[in-house]
Amino acid sequence: MDLLSIQFWQELALKYGAPALALNAFIEAIFFPIPPDVLLITLCLAKPENAFLYALIATIFSSLGGIGGYFLGFWGGKPLAIKFFGETKVKKVHNLYDRYESLVILLAGFTPLPYKVFTVTSGVLYASLKKLFIFSLIGRGSRFFLEALLIKRFGEDIVNFLYKNLNIISLLAGIGIIIIFMVYQKLKGRENEQKEVL
Template sequence: MKLFSHLYTRMIQWSRHPRAIWFLAINSFVESVFWPIPPDVMLAPMCLAQPQRAWRYALVAALASALGGLAGYILGFWLFETAVLPAIELLGYQEKFELIKLWFEHWDVWVVFLAGFSPIPYKLFTVTAGMMQMALLPFMLASIISRSARFFLVAALMRWGGARMEHKLRQYIDWIGWSCVVAAIAAYLIFKG
């Protein structure tokens, strides 16, 4: 089933839209607070479509994501009991939240750095950092550095890979997409149990 190749083609088209950079900035910001779609999904095709702007796109994604991280921090700091905790309970994330709190106690700012660079949901860490009242300056530095490293790496791969990378992505996008779906389901079943 070629579901992902159609979505990929659509993302390439959107990445050429005159307001694509604004869509990228908004997605990067809200993903750091609550949104499930990572900025890479839009950043990669934008860099492929216009490689001469790859660094600019990476910078926009990194800064908007770090600002979104600050919004998540503020949400956790000021509205944890009234807004965040009910959402955690509603989604059944109590155990994951307790695990993240332990990580913060053991690794402090380094856990923010790891979450910002990796595919781990960054939003859980931004809100938790605020709730645990982590020092704001180290939190922001870790967010800016890790998000920048991640998005500039994506931009570099797309810029240097160019048309050849786009061809390979297009060729394997359905396989990659379905593999991610299977991995997400497996991860859900593992963490749920």
């Protein structure tokens, strides 16, 4: 059976349970195309009493996989970026990315954006590994625990809705996160201006 088949990973989840979910969550954050949501939803349906445990496993191993993606970018991508674009340009992009990294990783973790792209990019641009891990936990955790909560509460009735609409819901939530972040930045800027005046 094709390793990229969703059915294959669903069957793997039912056969091996949490270890299969942990493996999938870890490698998906580095390079793998099948999202852990597929296994998480399958396992939550099979054992709803363990839904939050599965969400926790997916969150932890996806965030740890993000560290793997970071070092892949740092060791493999950073030297190539410097070679092709020059160290000065890479530093400029690093400074810009570093400024918004928390928001970017939060959005990548929660929304349909390809998470692995941002974990590897964080390494290429040698951004903060600490921020990557913390905001991966928040973003990934928010997504996975929301799925677990909905399945635990509504059971199989919610699954088709999740498969059809989760990306849209996540995207809207992502827009909300951006708005909150912008408002926070604006209020923080005003607070700093008032301190300077005083």
